[in-house]
Amino acid sequence: MSAPVKYSSQREAILRFLKSRKDHPTADVVFHHIRKDIPNISLATVYRNLNQLAAAGIILRLTTDGKTDHFDACVEPHYHFCCRGCNGVMDIDMEPFPELTKKAEEVSNYKIEQATILFSGLCDCCKDKL
Amino acid sequence: MSAPVKYSSQREAILRFLKSRKDHPTADVVFHHIRKDIPNISLATVYRNLNQLAAAGIILRLTTDGKTDHFDACVEPHYHFCCRGCNGVMDIDMEPFPELTKKAEEVSNYKIEQATILFSGLCDCCKDKL
DNA sequence: CTGGGTGCAAATCCTTTGCACATTG
DNA sequence: CAATGTGCAAAGGATTTGCACCCAG
Secondary structure: OOOOOOOOHHHHHHHHHHHOOOOOOEHHHHHHHHHHHOOOOOHHHHHHHHHHHHHOOOOEEEOOOOOOOEEEOOOOOOEEEEEOOOOOEEEEOOOOOHHHHHHHHHHHOOEEEEEEEEEEEEOHHHHHHO | OOOOOOOOHHHHHHHHHHHOOOOOOEHHHHHHHHHHHOOOOOHHHHHHHHHHHHHOOOOEEEOOOOOOOEEEOOOOOOEEEEEOOOOOEEEEOOOOOHHHHHHHHHHHOOEEEEEEEEEEEEOHHHHHHO
8 A cells, every 4th residue: 555665866875875874854954965966956855754754763852842843763762852052862871661651551452652852952062052 | 022911701710611611621512602791702712812821831832633722721731532432621630751752852852842642542432423 | 210021013943734846665 | 658656846734922001910
């Protein structure tokens, strides 16, 4: 049923760029960087591909407190941190707590498929400045 | 420094409405309900007051995977669940895990001020339908 | 009477979509 | 050649803002 995926150089470039970064760029950041290699790529194409990759589970869409989503080429379950100073999104290297989801499911009786943990505060750089 | 807050019947009505609900309405839902009592209130006023109340720590803004934020009159730390079927946001009645934040802070060296835990999946109603 | 609050409409920001053309398989 | 992907521009939805007027302190 799902439409067969056809190769496109734009999508490859987007994915490659995402994999090369350990921060988690927004669509706009992806767009501006890809543009250096593919000058006439359009923002719409970036959005379309990010959506497609996320839907396919190849990348992760991160919804933070800011208004724009961030994207992560690492789909292993892990936690994130969003700095209220610079609005950057970073990884937190700690093992997931599967008990959390299990306990929530017991307590609530909902079918819980996912737990999103987002820490926020100030990163190393912003800790001093603010 | 912060501007003195003046009373307004609109803000009072918005806060009262929010307190009367255990789901977590969006700005638009608040608007349509308040409108029954204050027919000529504007959506801009609703947004302005929700923002002001959230900034003052009187209510909580909940950013979910959906595109519109939800608001919660209960500011005690607690967890939420967002149903991908009906997009509703519900409370999860379980004790918070303070260790989570502590551990993340140790591991990362960031100044962590907040941990947002959002579960998602299917609620009781949507579990059967989908 | 001074400054915050409101309603309205217009503006913004982020994201999606329609359409004609290009590219892949 | 059939169908997906692209670029462009226009549309869309959620939220904010400018401005003249209103009202609390």
